Amino acid sequence: MNLMQVLFYFMALVTLASAIFVAATKNLVRCIFMFFITLFGLAGLYVLSLADFVAITQIVIYVGGILVLILFAFMLSGKETLNIIAQQKKSFISIKNIPALLLAVLFLIVLINMIIKVDANHLGWIKKAIDFKNNIQPETNMTENIGVNLMTQYLLPFEAVSILLMVALVGAAHLSRKERRV
């Protein structure tokens, strides 16, 4: 049990516990802030998977962008949302939630069963990658490689994403503008 494993289990515990809290809580504000913790824990897991650039992007975009957007939407949609939350004063496992819980648990059983059967550590292409030294080592500098690949091999998806971002920007601005009386 080295330090990396301890950190991994700690991060996984933080992520899953805060996600369960998000699912269980009745208070929308607490729910949003615990989601914040989940995103930070996920960024830690990305670092442990040796993807530091993705982790930084996760923090900048999710925590800096999406969470602020969600908070704005929560505040702009006003008192009514709080009333909806206050109405459901039942415990976590109420009779209304049992189908949802059953669905989630059964799906989890299927997924775990599949993961154990696949045994991802001994897949063919992963063994080949380790043989050809194609796996990322902790001391390799990945950011430069990502930048070069983004401008050469993945240029088409990059441009497609940029066009889609512009369309989303224009669409969101159009949807949320004020109606003008004619």
Added chain:
Amino acid sequence: MISLTDFLIVSAVLFCIGLYIIVSKHNAIQILIGIELMLNAAILNLVAFGKYDRFNNGGQMFALFAIVLAAATTAVALAIILNVYKQYKTIDPGKVDRLGD
């Protein structure tokens, strides 16, 4: 080293929590949070497998694209939620049952 199976199990649990949130909540913002959790579980899988692709960076690159797409989705979804609130004065998806004329 941490084995791939550990990452896969963590992401499966996250995915199922997201599924539970989507099915059981009565609030559009919480449903959006559930969708984000499921997306993040998928991104965790991409990143975990991307460790075995150093030269092409397939996993990490598409994880970045998925994060950007999630941001765009959230912006549009929140604009729609605000419009729905303006029209119906509620954001419970079960109560939005009239067509706007």
